[in-house]
Amino acid sequence: xxxxxxxxxxxxxxxxxxxxxxxxxxxxxxxxxxxxxxxxxxxxxxxxxxxxxxxxxxxxxxxxxxxxxxxxxxxxxxxxxxxxxxxxxxxxxxxxxxxxxxxxxxxxxxxxxxxxxxxxxxxxxxxxxxxxxxxxxxxxxxxxxxxxxxxxxxxxxxxxxxxxxxxxxxxxxxxxxxxxxxxxxxxxxxxxxxxxxxxxxxxxxxxxxxxxxxxxxxxxxxxxxxxxxxxxxxxxxxxxxxxxxxxxxxxxxxxxxxxxxxxxxxxxxxxxxxxxxxxxxxxxx
Amino acid sequence: xxxxxxxxxxxxxxxxxxxxxxxxxxxxxxxxxxxxxxxxxxxxxxxxxxxxxxxxxxxxxxxxxxxxxxxxxxxxxxxxxxxxxxxxxxxxxxxxxxxxxxxxxxxxxxxxxxxxxxxxxxxxxxxxxxxxxxxxxxxxxxxxxxxxxxxxxxxxxxxxxxxxxxxxxxxxxxxxxxxxxxxxxxxxxxxxxxxxxxxxxxxxxxxxxxxxxxxxxxxxxxxxxxxxxxxxxxxxxxxxxxxxxxxxxxxxxxxxxxxxxxxxxxxxxxxxxxxxxxxxxxxxxxxxxxxxxxxxx
Amino acid sequence: xxxxxxxxxxxxxxxxxxxxxxxxxxxxxxxxxxxxxxxxxxxxxxxxxxxxxxxxxxxxxxxxxxxxxxxxxxxxxxxxxxxxxxxxxxxxxxxxxxxxxxxxxxxxxxxxxxxxxxxxxxxxxxxxxxxxxxxxxxxxxxxxxxxxxxxxxxxxxxxxxxxxxxxxxxxxxxxxxxxxxxxxxxxxxxxxxxxxxxxxxxxxxxxxxxxxxxxxxxxxxxxxxxxxxxxxxxxxxxxxxxxxxxxxxxxxxxxxxxxxxxxxxxxxxxxxxxxxxxxxxxxxxxxxxxxxxxxxxxxxxxxxxxxxxxxxxxxxxxxxxxxxxxxxxxxxx
Numbered sequence: 001x002x003x004x005x006x007x008x009x010x011x012x013x014x015x016x017x018x019x020x021x022x023x024x025x026x027x028x029x030x031x032x033x034x035x036x037x038x039x040x041x042x043x044x045x046x047x048x049x050x051x052x053x054x055x056x057x058x059x060x061x062x063x064x065x066x067x068x069x070x071x072x073x074x075x076x077x078x079x080x081x082x083x084x085x086x087x088x089x090x091x092x093x094x095x096x097x098x099x100x101x102x103x104x105x106x107x108x109x110x111x112x113x114x115x116x117x118x119x120x121x122x123x124x125x126x127x128x129x130x131x132x133x134x135x136x137x138x139x140x141x142x143x144x145x146x147x148x149x150x151x152x153x154x155x156x157x158x159x160x161x162x163x164x165x166x167x168x169x170x171x172x173x174x175x176x177x178x179x180x181x182x183x184x185x186x187x188x189x190x191x192x193x194x195x196x197x198x199x200x201x202x203x204x205x206x207x208x209x210x211x212x213x214x215x216x217x218x219x220x221x222x223x224x225x226x227x228x229x230x231x232x233x234x235x236x237x238x239x240x241x242x243x244x245x246x247x248x249x250x251x252x253x254x255x256x257x258x259x260x261x262x263x264x265x266x267x268x269x270x271x272x273x274x275x276x277x278x279x280x281x282x283x284x285x
Numbered sequence: 286x287x288x289x290x291x292x293x294x295x296x297x298x299x300x301x302x303x304x305x306x307x308x309x310x311x312x313x314x315x316x317x318x319x320x321x322x323x324x325x326x327x328x329x330x331x332x333x334x335x336x337x338x339x340x341x342x343x344x345x346x347x348x349x350x351x352x353x354x355x356x357x358x359x360x361x362x363x364x365x366x367x368x369x370x371x372x373x374x375x376x377x378x379x380x381x382x383x384x385x386x387x388x389x390x391x392x393x394x395x396x397x398x399x400x401x402x403x404x405x406x407x408x409x410x411x412x413x414x415x416x417x418x419x420x421x422x423x424x425x426x427x428x429x430x431x432x433x434x435x436x437x438x439x440x441x442x443x444x445x446x447x448x449x450x451x452x453x454x455x456x457x458x459x460x461x462x463x464x465x466x467x468x469x470x471x472x473x474x475x476x477x478x479x480x481x482x483x484x485x486x487x488x489x490x491x492x493x494x495x496x497x498x499x500x501x502x503x504x505x506x507x508x509x510x511x512x513x514x515x516x517x518x519x520x521x522x523x524x525x526x527x528x529x530x531x532x533x534x535x536x537x538x539x540x541x542x543x544x545x546x547x548x549x550x551x552x553x554x555x556x557x558x559x560x561x562x563x564x565x566x567x568x569x570x571x572x573x574x575x576x577x578x579x580x581x582x
Numbered sequence: 583x584x585x586x587x588x589x590x591x592x593x594x595x596x597x598x599x600x601x602x603x604x605x606x607x608x609x610x611x612x613x614x615x616x617x618x619x620x621x622x623x624x625x626x627x628x629x630x631x632x633x634x635x636x637x638x639x640x641x642x643x644x645x646x647x648x649x650x651x652x653x654x655x656x657x658x659x660x661x662x663x664x665x666x667x668x669x670x671x672x673x674x675x676x677x678x679x680x681x682x683x684x685x686x687x688x689x690x691x692x693x694x695x696x697x698x699x700x701x702x703x704x705x706x707x708x709x710x711x712x713x714x715x716x717x718x719x720x721x722x723x724x725x726x727x728x729x730x731x732x733x734x735x736x737x738x739x740x741x742x743x744x745x746x747x748x749x750x751x752x753x754x755x756x757x758x759x760x761x762x763x764x765x766x767x768x769x770x771x772x773x774x775x776x777x778x779x780x781x782x783x784x785x786x787x788x789x790x791x792x793x794x795x796x797x798x799x800x801x802x803x804x805x806x807x808x809x810x811x812x813x814x815x816x817x818x819x820x821x822x823x824x825x826x827x828x829x830x831x832x833x834x835x836x837x838x839x840x841x842x843x844x845x846x847x848x849x850x851x852x853x854x855x856x857x858x859x860x861x862x863x864x865x866x867x868x869x870x871x872x873x874x875x876x877x878x879x880x881x882x883x884x885x886x887x888x889x890x891x892x893x894x895x896x897x898x899x900x901x902x903x904x905x906x907x908x909x910x911x912x913x914x915x
Contacts, residue, residue, distance in 0.1 A: 259496035382793035
């Protein structure tokens with residue numbers, strides 16, 4: 001069996017009709033089955049666009065080009081649109097930063113979950129409902145039957161994020177792409193969501209592509225971490241290598257810029273002195 | 286010195302909501318005090334109550350020994366001269382229709398009584414923006430043309446314009462990138478050292494608070510659950526909630542959520558398989574920060 | 583020049599240069615919008631007609647020739663004649679002043695009154711706000727024309743009556759709009775920040791509220807002028823507006839419709855002018871509002887970027903574009 005679930009070669013995302021430098025340039029990486037891979041970067045690094053590009057969800061005005069973009073053996077560039085939607089709808093789950101904006105606020109959780117799974121798997125209504133309850137249990141939501149009858153705004157932020165994950169899980173995806181899934185959440189809730197992602201990865205073997213600005217967070221859960229800066233991958237390394245000391249100065253700087261509970265308080269924080277990595281000048285939007 | 290004694294803040298309903306309950310908090314002169322808590326814990330309400338933006342239902346606020354609870358008129362003006370608040374969202378807290386230099390000049394003008402555009406205002410505003418590290422070229426721009434980090438520097442400059450000795454900083458780095466956050470934190474440390482100001486630093490980020498502050502308050506559901514010197518609170522937290530909070534903070538290689546599976550279908554990557562980009566990025570890979578064209582002629 | 587020394591690195595923040603740069607950028611931003619230029623040209627042409635007025639066309643607009651009444655287009659009369667044998671085209675052009683001026687006057691009165699009421703209401707206490715809001719909503723419930731007709735019933739038919747009627751009819755709209763606009767600005771973070779800094783009432787109303795509502799007010803005023811022209815025509819059409827011998831497009835439309843089968847142009851030409859004017863005024867307001875909003879400056883390239891002394895194109899290619907342009911100009915000796 002092919003052990004690579006996602007293969008990206010020379011991925012470039014450009015703004016059409018403008019001569020700006022492309023926001024993502026020549027990105028290559030692979031995600032293997034069952035692996036948890038992190039992409040870390042600051043704003044303007046192209047990490048979010050990369051994830052949207054893989055799911056073919058780029059907003060208008062952006063175009064994607066790659067030598068290879070293969071998911072589970074299927075070509076994501078050549079295939080027909082319908083084929084693509086079906087494949088991505090069932091085999092790849094997306095979790096976004098703001099669950100409120102990805103859930104329809106005017107419809108009950110149950111309706112949305114059932115609809116999603118019926119569309120892709122052609123299940124009967126009752127089977128779909130049963131599956132929805134089971135997936136909510138999987139993400140540790142209490143009283144799942146009751147939740148099906150609630151509207152998104154009646155749930156807390158952490159719970160909404162878990163509902164989003166549950167929706168993705170119903171189709172038993174082989175890859176979960178999570179873009180800053182916990183940025184809007186409190187740290188204690190973040191811990192729960194991370195625990196959940198790790199458990200799911202353990203149980204079902206779904207690979208996870210986790211995008212975050214927080215390198216400490218990624219170092220806790222990922223097998224491998226990809227560091228991006230202004231549209232390019234600057235380093236792609238295992239977590240153990242990261243902890244032992246990365247090679248690239250940007251990765252090093254990124255690690256040192258965040259104070260942790262052990263940082264020496266009497267010293268100023270090390271900043272990314274090299275102007276090449278200066279983010280305070282706004283990147284070209 | 287800022288002292289909050291038995292502060293209650295209830296927002297009128299319906300239904301009435303008590304955001305802060307019986308809070309005692311002291312910021313001694315020249316110190317940095319941290320206030321941590323998760324969303325909805327009431328920490329921002331404390332910031333607004335201390336500065337007179339949100340009315341206090343009961344309790345007293347004193348600043349350098351003077352009662353400034355629910356200030357009006359003269360007391361309010363004096364409070365505003367001594368204590369200042371910097372907001373979380375730098376894009377929202379600056380007037381989008383005012384150039385940066387004007388925004389700071391305005392604050393200088395309010396404090397000094399000189400009119401905007403006067404020699405004094407221009408000089409002092411430029412001084413403050415220089416001090417907080419805002420590039421000269423950014424001064425004649427509008428807020429939307431600057432990065433979040435630069436704008437937060439502008440907000441700090443504005444707060445300093447009134448010669449404030451007490452800064453309340455409400456999640457000022459929450460919306461910034463980590464490398465920019467590091468610079469702003471360094472700036473705050475420098476300012477405190479050079480200008481001998483006191484700071485109340487409010488944040489949900491425990492690592493940052495631990496790095497920046499001497500003394501710490503932990504808030505939950507509108508109440509202070511733990512208080513003490515930062516070293517003690519972080520070293521041996523007494524309250525259950527503080528422990529939960531600390532345990533949830535991601536740390537480098539903390540490895541808490543993952544049961545690194547021995548049975549994993551994926552063999553660990555060999556170190557050779559890793560690729561690092563060349564240490565010096567190729568010339569075209571990184572935009573040099575947009576050079577701002579100066580008046581060349 | 584002010585008495586401030588330029589800063590050491592050549593950049594400074596003096597007010598006069600700043601203002602000049604800002605104005606220039608506004609002009610450029612305006613010129614970057616094709617609809618703005620087009621509507622501006624149409625408005626310029628209309629302005630010429632307004633200045634000329636009914637007398638600018640000599641007697642052709644008013645002298646009737648009953649022998650040649652209700653003729654179709656011919657060499658003598660490009661758009662034919664009306665029921666009294668007057669040249670339609672000349673008469674329509676001659677009516678521009680009355681039609682536009684009266685409507686504009688009425689809308690400006692409504693704008694000032696509405697902005698005052700709305701602004702004061704937004705600054706008032708909760709009780710006043712509730713009562714005032716109720717009154718405005720009730721008045722809006724009547725609808726513009728009905729309200730105008732009531733006013734005319736009180737004041738009497740005629741030009742002044744019509745102006746007053748439209749001013750009164752439009753005031754609640756402006757008041758309601760200003761109220762919600764100011765209200766939405768009041769709750770922003772920057773207002774709280776201004777209060778913390780200690781900015782006084784006048785500073786807040788001018789630099790914060792004023793600047794942040796100005797462009798929306800401009801759009802709405804221009805749209806309202808367009809609507810005002812229509813409303814004025816409607817009143818004249820109903821016979822409640824200007825009275826003979828004064829004439830405007832609405833009145834001509836009424837007459838033209840009566841003889842529509844004899845010479846349709848008697849109705850179509852004034853109708854077309856009403857339409858074109860309405861469109862031009864509305865689009866112009868839109869372009870103007872975009873031009874005064876610095877957030878939108880960098881969005882589109884100026885059509886005349888190269889010609890207005892800007893050696894660097896004023897394009898949104900880099901975020902710093904417009905600011906950099908100000909700076910370059912500010913430092914030119």
